[in-house]
Amino acid sequence: MEFFLYHLTFAGISLLLAQSLNLIWRFDRFSLGHQGFFALGAYSGAILARLWIASVGSSRFAGLAFLVASMVFACAVSTLVAWFLARSLERAQGDAFAVATLIFAEIIRLAVTNTSFVGGGLGFEVPYLVFDNSKDERFAYVALYASLVSVLCMALYWGLRRLDGSVYALYANAVRDDSLAAELSGVDVQRRLQGRVFALGCGVAGMTGAVFLHFTTLIVPADFSFLNSLPIVLSVVLGRLDTRRCTVMTLALYAGLETIKLRFFGLFGPEVGSRIAEWRDAQIGLLLVLSVTGPLLWRRLRGHRGPAGQKVAT
Amino acid sequence: MSYFAAQVLNGLCLGSIYSLIALGFALVYSILRFLNFAHSEVFTSGAFAGYFTLLALGPHFGPWTRFAVATVVAALAAGSLAVLIERVAYRPLRHMPPVTVLLTAIGVSITLQNIGRIAFSPQTRGYPTLDLPLAPRQVGLAVLAGSFVLLWWLIYRLPAGIRIRAVAENLETARLMGIEPGRVIVLVFFLGGTFAGVAGVVWGLVYGTVQPEMGFLPGLKAFIIAVVGSVGDLRGTLVVGMALGIIEALAAGFLPSSLSALREVIVLSLLLLALMARPNGLFGSSTPVKV
Numbered sequence: 001m002e003f004f005l006y007h008l009t010f011a012g013i014s015l016l017l018a019q020s021l022n023l024i025w026r027f028d029r030f031s032l033g034h035q036g037f038f039a040l041g042a043y044s045g046a047i048l049a050r051l052w053i054a055s056v057g058s059s060r061f062a063g064l065a066f067l068v069a070s071m072v073f074a075c076a077v078s079t080l081v082a083w084f085l086a087r088s089l090e091r092a093q094g095d096a097f098a099v100a101t102l103i104f105a106e107i108i109r110l111a112v113t114n115t116s117f118v119g120g121g122l123g124f125e126v127p128y129l130v131f132d133n134s135k136d137e138r139f140a141y142v143a144l145y146a147s148l149v150s151v152l153c154m155a156l157y158w159g160l161r162r163l164d165g166s167v168y169a170l171y172a173n174a175v176r177d178d179s180l181a182a183e184l185s186g187v188d189v190q191r192r193l194q195g196r197v198f199a200l201g202c203g204v205a206g207m208t209g210a211v212f213l214h215f216t217t218l219i220v221p222a223d224f225s226f227l228n229s230l231p232i233v234l235s236v237v238l239g240r241l242d243t244r245r246c247t248v249m250t251l252a253l254y255a256g257l258e259t260i261k262l263r264f265f266g267l268f269g270p271e272v273g274s275r276i277a278e279w280r281d282a283q284i285g286l287l288l289v290l291s292v293t294g295p296l297l298w299r300r301l302r303g304h305r306g307p308a309g310q311k312v313a314t
Numbered sequence: 315m316s317y318f319a320a321q322v323l324n325g326l327c328l329g330s331i332y333s334l335i336a337l338g339f340a341l342v343y344s345i346l347r348f349l350n351f352a353h354s355e356v357f358t359s360g361a362f363a364g365y366f367t368l369l370a371l372g373p374h375f376g377p378w379t380r381f382a383v384a385t386v387v388a389a390l391a392a393g394s395l396a397v398l399i400e401r402v403a404y405r406p407l408r409h410m411p412p413v414t415v416l417l418t419a420i421g422v423s424i425t426l427q428n429i430g431r432i433a434f435s436p437q438t439r440g441y442p443t444l445d446l447p448l449a450p451r452q453v454g455l456a457v458l459a460g461s462f463v464l465l466w467w468l469i470y471r472l473p474a475g476i477r478i479r480a481v482a483e484n485l486e487t488a489r490l491m492g493i494e495p496g497r498v499i500v501l502v503f504f505l506g507g508t509f510a511g512v513a514g515v516v517w518g519l520v521y522g523t524v525q526p527e528m529g530f531l532p533g534l535k536a537f538i539i540a541v542v543g544s545v546g547d548l549r550g551t552l553v554v555g556m557a558l559g560i561i562e563a564l565a566a567g568f569l570p571s572s573l574s575a576l577r578e579v580i581v582l583s584l585l586l587l588a589l590m591a592r593p594n595g596l597f598g599s600s601t602p603v604k605v
Binding site for chain 1: 348349403406407410411412413414416417418420421422423424425426427428429431432530531534537538541575576578579582583585586589590
């Protein structure tokens with residue numbers, strides 16, 4: 001049961017990240033730096049823990065209050081930084097924005113690697129809050145985080161589904177179709193829409209970071225590398241910017257990757273299991289390539305040659 | 315040589331490596347308008363090709379011969395890899411939005427990194443040392459300077475370079491003039507890959523180690539150098555790359571040790587600031603991008 005809840009929590013964390021990234025991408029801001037805000041949230045929580053966790057003591061109520069406080073603090077820090085970043089990068093379009101966010105995430109990762117206040121490259125460890133990981137309390141500890149993450153996921157999903165039916169969905173479509181035309185029809189694309197959506201999405205990522213910190217109780221900078229964030233990017237790509245599809249794809253991808261990581265394919269012989277696990281990154285990479293080129297190749301196999309008058313291959 | 319001069323030389327060498335990688339990005343970007351993320355892995359593959367050539371040649375040959383053969387092999391290997399990537403991954407995606415191709419390029423890059431980790435093991439390996447009569451940095455700088463001159467001559471003087479510039483200016487018009495864009499694109503990938511391969515060998519020689527993931531940070535920096543620097547011609551990329559290399563070397567050499575560990579952070583922050591100030595360095599500029 002603990003095993004199941006443990007994975008439910010991690011799947012929920014992936015889902016929160018994927019949904020918030022999906023939201024940003026829907027507004028035509030192709031951020032590749034989501035792991036940076038996840039790290040920013042986790043390390044804001046770490047700073048808070050470093051300063052005040054000693055005063056929490058062993059009281060359950062104080063622990064819970066501290067957990068909520070660090071989530072709020074992480075969310076606020078990430079939102080503010082994201083808003084500032086979005087404002088300063090207003091003029092960077094498309095792939096320039098993608099690269100700028102990627103650089104931002106690398107800056108955060110390298111900065112925490114070299115800051116001994118938050119543990120440096122060896123990582124930062126926090127004591128268990130509310131419940132500890134002893135035999136009696138393990139179930140309560142995992143169940144607390146599983147339910148917390150589930151509630152957050154459901155709240156986010158509810159919010160995004162409401163958004164789907166609102167005027168903002170129309171804005172998102174208008175911006176993706178033609179940002180200039182959207183601007184001309186009165187949508188304040190840059191400042192109002194993209195900046196706010198980016199700040200909101202990154203705020204969710206930051207809050208998730210704080211949850212991640214207190215759930216795993218040990219974070220290392222490598223957790224927030226670009227490589228580790230690729231499954232999130234991949235599930236957004238596979239989700240084709242649709243909220244429901246993104247949910248399904250994130251959960252499926254999480255299940256698939258965990259199956260590989262746990263050497264489940266060892267059923268076909270231990271050699272096969274570890275071999276498949278070894279090639280995990282290549283599988284993610286190839287899946288990314290295929291998810292982009294696949295539909296195109298499929299169409300070509302069935303004889304379509306792209307829009308009339310336009311040669312597909314040069 | 316004084317400490318300061320040594321740091322500046324160091325910075326020039328580092329800057330030339332960055333610029334040479336960045337030129338590969340800029341060449342591809344000028345024609346296809348997308349960022350070839352897998353270029354970092356092409357650079358890594360060049361370093362590894364040089365490493366294995368140096369090992370294979372052994373001590374029977376003179377240091378200069380070994381160095382020259384390793385550089386040529388690395389250049390050819392990296393160039394071929396770049397052409398292969400273009401053929402397999404990017405050619406089916408012509409006329410797709412740049413972000414789509416960027417995602418594919420990231421996928422290719424990660425796949426290649428994983429293949430490298432498995433084929434060559436993720437450990438850092440020491441590069442074979444050559445007993446050249448000059449310091450590795452001086453040799454590296456000379457080779458890199460030679461590469462720039464060669465590239466310059468190729469692009470501004472040779473017919474192939476004129477074709478590249480014509481396609482970069484306007485692909486459709488160039489096609490009307492009888493230029494085959496497909497072949498020019500292959501040439502551009504080959505050239506970018508070749509020079510990235512040379513940069514890889516010099517990197518191995520100067521910094522002494524190779525590792526399958528070594529391309530990520532230099533690649534990321536070269537990326538932004540291409541974005542920020544290439545306002546009109548090769549010069550922008552060169553100047554920005556050199557400036558960055560010198561800043562990084564001086565930061566490493568002169569800041570107190572607690573801060574010099576943060577030199578990567580400083581350099582990346584400077585690049586981010588430059589991108590904030592000049593997002594149209596290369597992207598979204600209304601004037602045609604020239605190489």
